[in-house]
Amino acid sequence: MVSRTFRRTMLCMALGMGMASMAAPSAHAGNNDGTVVGHTEAGAVITISNAATGFTRSVTADDKGNYRIPYLAVGQYTLSVAKDGKTLTEPTAVTVTLGNATTVNLGASNATNLSAVNVSGTAIITAVDVTSTESSTNISREELRRLPVDQNIAAVASLAPGVVKGASAFGGLSFGGSSVAENAIYVNGLNVTDFYNRNGYSEAPFNFYQEFQVKTGGYSVEFGRTTGGVINAVARSGSNEFHAGVEMTMEPGAWHAQAEDRYDANGNRYLTASEDRDSLMKTNIYASGPIVKDKLFIFAMVEQRGDNPRNTNDEGTTLTSNSSSPDFWGTTIDWHINDSNLLSLMAFSDKSKNVGTVYNYDYDTHTIGAKTNTIYTDTGGKNWSLTYTNYLTDNLSMKVLYGENKRGSFNRALTDLDCNPVAAENAVPKPGVPLGCTTNTAVEKRNDKRKEGRADFEWKLEDHLLRFGYDHEDDDSIYSRHYPGPGAIYYNVYAATPGSTIPNPNGGGVIPPGYNGYVRARRYEIAGNFDTTNDAFYLEDNWQVTPNLLLNAGIRRDGFDNMDAAGRSYIKMDNMWAPRFGFSWDVKGDGTTKLYGNLGRYYLPVANVINIKQAGGLLDQRTFYAFGGWQTLTDANGNQYAIPVLGPQLGGVDTSQGDGTVHDLRSEVNKDMQQVYQDELILGFQQMLNDKWSWGVNATYRKLHNAIDDMEISATGKCGPDGYIGWVMGNPGKKNTVWGDTNCDGTADGWVTVDTSKEGWAMYDADGNYLGQRGWVNPKRTYTALEFQLDRAWDNKWSFNASYVLSWNRGNAEGPVNSDTNFDDTGRTENFDDPWVNFGGDGYLPNDRRHQLKLRGTYAITPNWQVAGDANIASGGPITGFGVGNPYDATVYHSYYICVANCDAPRSEDRVYESSPRGKYGRMPWTYTLGASITYLRQLADIGQLRVKFAVYNLLNEQRTIQVDQDLQTTISNSTSSTFEQPLRFQSPRFAQLTVSVDF
Structure with missing residues (x-):
């Protein structure tokens, strides 16, 4: 009996992190650690020790033989079990991995029958985890040292299924169809996500990290403030x-x-x-x-x-x-x-x-x-x-964290005092000298500081594991920005034909005869101290209903409070309740086959850039002039440069985006703001084929609800065209309550509720007669995917992993940024500025990649030589032909309509438009990215190891297009822009990297 039990114990270890025992509770773990759980004889004492640190911890199994040891640092441990002074098994080696549970059955007479699987030695295999209902990928430092993976977090995260690198100028990572501004990144439990615009994070060198866990869905209630994915890293x-x-x-x-x-x-x-x-x-x-x-x-x-x-x-x-x-x-x-x-x-x-x-x-x-x-x-x-x-008791443990995350950014140039930036679109004839005498477009300084505190608890009560905690963040931004040069003005030159209308909201913007373009002179200044507080508490119950069935139910409550430059609440949302439910069924009862599911809700906070842009006294002053050609000047170094000659001013000065003052924000923000949240459903199946091979399949459905964005409310249901409110940060397509005119006397005197699904935008005919109101479409985004994985664990000879994702990413809103038009001002997209911008905008979204195939593996030719490869193959994103204006209104934003006839007509209703929906112009090409490496290993006597790795990234030097110009029309005309579908961004060229390391 003893030998048979010992063999089962060894097999349970070999099946790797998280193979479930018959009655072990769910095996969740904290942000920067792991857990060991399992089954043994009732009343037995289980001792875990780490020889490398001298750490020892003992717990007593409950009356059903279940035990749990949480909050263990990632690393190698030894487990032993004894009862009444008698050792039940030999000490056994255990690997604890980040964010997972390693399940080991020790000396129990009724241990699960695992005889169908043969294991040699004590190899640890990452395979089926029947205690988990989340979708995640663990990648250790040692695995990364074997693979041709570039030395940054983004490259590691891109190994996970369903993760797409952003193709826009601002880059980033898209998880499961989300935008690049919806993720969260942790290092040793500290949130290091950039809270200014949520696209970026603090990052240490590759060698600082011990292990990464990339969560692509179904994560537990201790994680929040994200509707994308989570990158969780632990340091050495x-x-x-x-x-x-x-x-x-x-x-x-x-x-x-x-x-x-x-x-x-x-x-x-x-x-x-x-x-x-x-x-x-x-x-x-x-x-x-x-x-x-x-x-x-x-x-x-x-x-x-x-x-x-x-x-x-x-x-x-x-x-x-x-x-x-x-x-x-x-x-x-x-x-x-x-x-x-x-x-x-x-x-x-x-x-x-x-x-x-x-x-x-x-x-x-x-x-x-x-x-x-x-x-x-x-x-x-x-x-x-x-x-x-x-470790308060055998069954109750606590973890408390406090930390600070700082991110600074200061950009300036020697020419900031004397030189204005100048840019011109491709269609504008260029002079023979550089445009402007500076390449700097912003004098910007920002200091962001996050103060984070959290407390997490685990309490095991028989078949229930209760997890609960609280976390709080104080996110402070000190910010200033302006354009360089006299007057702090940025000149942008655009081509246009005489008589055409330019995008000046104040009207009067018609190109006069004799001019073939216009200049936008933009002054943009802001400064202040902006604070946001986020807090949450959570509770989760993991219930082992039967030896083979695990249910978990959790609830998370979030609260966000974004403040203006004066420290007053600007956007405050409380009581965001996020329920999450999951199940895991150990089908055969031997830890080799799992059927699981997860249903959850996730909330997204408002980025600090919103406080700064709308609640910080932003001056965004835009003055339009006819373009009179180029004037050549000479700088102090004798270099010639050109600036535009300003013709007559076209219309009034536009300060609709900010006039330099902090207004009564009650009229600029929805008092009853509804939160942005996403619901997610995952159903999956995993199976261990033998001690090395495993496979799995899952289906994911995500639906984003709501948006917080800026929109111009030009009318109200009660007062009609005289009920103008202005630019409001609110919920498009929902009821928005703002301070406005309640008795239609032209003075704001009370709260006004505008149902923006039906009203809010005044419509007029060409003669200026009021026609009624138009409302906004509801923001929509769905992601549906099928994911297949095949894995062969490393056994000192070779390893292999393959994943294929078939997905559909549809809707009319990518998220808080627009990558297809390169708009990264998080939460202030053009999508909902008025109801016509997004009218007809349903279709495949920019992060839609129908097919993704990822392969990686390592082969040891000899004990001293290893070769490895990594391949990422993906279909291209959709191409949309954006127009200007629409058949229903005179506005000239990006639109999903193009003018095809009578485009020179001064009245918009006399022009002829046709629909130009998302993805109408096909897709960008497939991309193929292949990496390869060869590694030489050699022991240096008894003192250390030499490692030499030569890696080549993008081995085939593919420089395929990943983004194109999607502006089909740049002005209201029946001509197509000459740069439409012109490639703009490409795969990075091939490069090679030699890494030489000596470890003692």
Whole structure:
């Protein structure tokens, strides 16, 4: 009996993290740790120990033989079990992984029958986890060192099924059809997501991390403030053994393939990229060990990095040589006060300085001319968290965290005082000299600071595991921004024909005879201190109903409070209740086959950029002029440049987006704001084929409800066209309550409710007669996907993982940003400015990728040589032909209509339009990204190991198009823009990377 039980124990370990026992409770874990659960004899004492740190923890199995040891640091442990002084099994090795549970049955006479699976040795296999109802991918540091994965978090997350890299200028990652501004990133439990616009995060070097977990859906109630995905990372830590190492990464410029220049249909170069170069050299040094053996440990790392890219502007007339010096430091300190009380500190600094020197450049002769400017950019900041863990009893544990996350950004240039930025669209004839005397478009300084505190508890009560907690964030932004140059004005020049209408909301914007374009002179200034507080509490019950069936039910309550520059609540939403339910059925009762499901709700907070832009005294002043040609000037260095000649002013000055004052915000924000949330349903199946192979399939359905965006309410149901309210941050297609005119005397005197699904936008005929009102469409976004996975676990010889996702991403709202029109001002998209912008806008959304195939694997040729590959194959996104204006109203925003006849008619109702829905013009091409690497390993006597990895990314040097110009018409005319469908962004060219590391 003893030998048979021991064999079953070894098999349970081999089946890997989270293989369920017959009656073990659900195996959730905290943000930066893991759990061990299992089944043994009732009343037995289970002891887990970590020889590397001296940590030991003992618990007693309940009267059903179940045990649970939560909040364990990621790493290698040994489990033993004894009862009445008698050892039931030999000590067994256990691997604890991030965010998962490792289930091990120890010495129980009624242990699950796993005889159908054969296992040799003690290999740990990541396979079926019958205690989990979430969709996640774990990737360890050791696996990443074997694979050709570029050294950044985005590259790691892209390995997970359903994750798409953003194709727009602002990049980012899309999880399950969400926009790139809906994700959350954690390091050791500290939220490091950029809360200014939610597209970005604080990041440490690759070597600082021990393990990553990428959650793509179904995550538990301890995670919130996201309707996309979660990237959860844990840093390395010290032990009783002294270790040290150095790693050098080299990417010489010669190892970067040349990017392709791009030419239009007439053979004119419109994108100059072949002169761009990049080179990287970084050195990473770490040391770790005990400060006090078995008690106090430290891991410390520094990295010096030399990054020297250069790039030309699109025209090839200027060249910028950059010098970046992101000198990183990071540490973790772990204090085992005793076996029941642990204290951990994590800290790192990702501050970086970049100096960009700008020169005149002659593309044809490859000649670098005179220096014209120097641009300075400072980014990053210091981050730290302190975590206290207390094992109060065998069944009750607590974890408390406090930390701070800082992100700074300061952009400025030498020419900021003397030079205005100038830009012109492709259709405008260019002068023979650079436009403006600066390439800088913003003097911007921002300091964001998050103060985070949270407490998490686990309480095991027989067949129930209760998890509950509270977390609070104070997110503060100190911000200032303006354009450089006299008057802080940015000149944009657009082509237009005489008599055509320009986009001036104040009217009067008609191009006079003799002019073929117009100039928008924009002054944009803002400054202030803006604060947001987010808090939440959660409760979850995981109930082992039968030995094979697990149910979990949780509830999370969120509250968001965004404040204006004066510290007053601007957008405040409480009582956001997010229920989440799941089940997991161990079909055969042996931990090899699982049927599971999850249904949950997730809320998205309002980014701080909204406080700043609307509640911070924003001055956004736009003045329009006829374009009178170019004037050539000379700067202080003797360099010539051009600025536009301003003709007559066209219409009034537009300050509708901000006049520099903080108004009575009651008229600018919906008093009863409804939250943005997403519902998600997942059904899945996983099966272990043998001790190494497993497969799975799941179906996911996501539906986004609601949007918070700016819209111009120009009428009310009661007062009609005289009930103008103005620009309101609210819920398109819903009832919005704002301070307005209740008795139609032209004075705001009370609360007015506008049902924007039916009213809010005044319509007039060509003679100015009021026709009634129009309402907004409801924001919609759905994501439906089928996901297939096949996995072969690493056994020191080879490993393999394949995933295929078939998905549909539909609706009329991508999310808080618009990647198809390159609009990243989170939460202030053009989509809902008036009811006609999004009219007819249903279809496939920018992050829709019908097919995604991802493959990765490693093969050990010998103990010293390994080869590995990584492939990402995806179909292209949809192409939409955006028009200007629509057949129902005189507005000239982007629209899903194009003018086809009588387009010169001064009255919009005399023009003829036709529908131009989303995706009408097909799709961008498939992309194929293949990486390959070869690694040499060698033991250095008894002192350490040498690792040399040569990796090539985008091995086939595919530079396929990932984004095109989707403006079919740029003015109201029956002509198609000459740049429509012109490729704008492409796959990065091939580059090679050599990494040499020595670990002692």
